[in-house]
Amino acid sequence: MLAPAQTDNSASLAHLDLEQEITKLKREMNAVILAHYYQESEIQDLADFVGDSLQLSQQAAATKADVIVFAGVLFMAETAKILNPAKLVLLPDLKAGCSLADGCPAPLFKAFRERYPDHLVISYINCSAEVKALSDIICTSSNAEKIIRQIPPEQPIVFAPDQHLGRNTAFAMGIPLDQCVVWDPFMIMGGVTPDRLRRARVILWKGHCSVHQRFLPEHVDKVRERYPDIQVIVHPECRFEVCQKADGVGSTERLIKIIKDAPRGTKFAVGTEIHLVNRMGKEFAEEDKMVITLDDSGCLCTTMFRISPQHLCWALENLVEGNVVNRIQVPEDVKHWAHVALDRMLEIH
């Protein structure tokens, strides 16, 4: 009987020690910890800022911190470095990648881009620094529509690397599906006929987020069968068929706001990363709102999950000892052109 109680107690004491240690090290190094919305609660509790990748990088720029420890994935830490070139940026685990960004390797993207010199290249912020540098403008899931609306209708577009965000956004703006074609970088001529390519307004890079693509239209039907009055809201990285069935589609910020603004007693099934959904489930239960995942088997971002308090502590401890580990570096020319593409978005945002 006694043993489990002792184990629980020692685990929570160990966590408290770790938390105190991280807070102390952070102060010593004038560092800030940025945590993405998809991180676990124990990481978010240690963070100075919690948000999406762009918000976090911008908040970091506004602080006087010398060091940014990014509890997120590689492309986010790179964006932080691009927007904060004078600060030291660390990613506690360099293996924290992203299936979407990794599905768009820069050499392949460069070759693709060179085939379409007359197209305007819009890249979702979830891509590598190199791909950003090869793009004309960057967008996020909250401003993609606003950015595409600025582009004259006769101007053809390349949208990368998330085909779903590109298609969902284009369709919501009235661009028909037959004017969006998918370019598969591993097929001859992208797997598209020259005629279709000529007629297309938007060429979509064949990429996806492994977390959001898992949601299926059947999940929407199933949850509605179980809770007929439920609201289904999903992230635009989900498949077109899922977004079409949903009651609402929006960025992480937007999804949170929809739930926040809803009357007491509203039920939501949310198609996004499981840690965020579970946290909202707990928080909004206090307002008598039910928030559950759209898919019972749950979709976690496994790469984001690689960041642990122990990794954070290790990176900071090393820094205090004068040993810089997992430093994010972006070559100067890449940094320059990626910044140009990001700035174009920020001017419109």
Ligand code: SF4
């Ligand atoms: Fe990448 Fe998807 Fe994870 Fe976001 S949720 S970091 S897009 S794999």
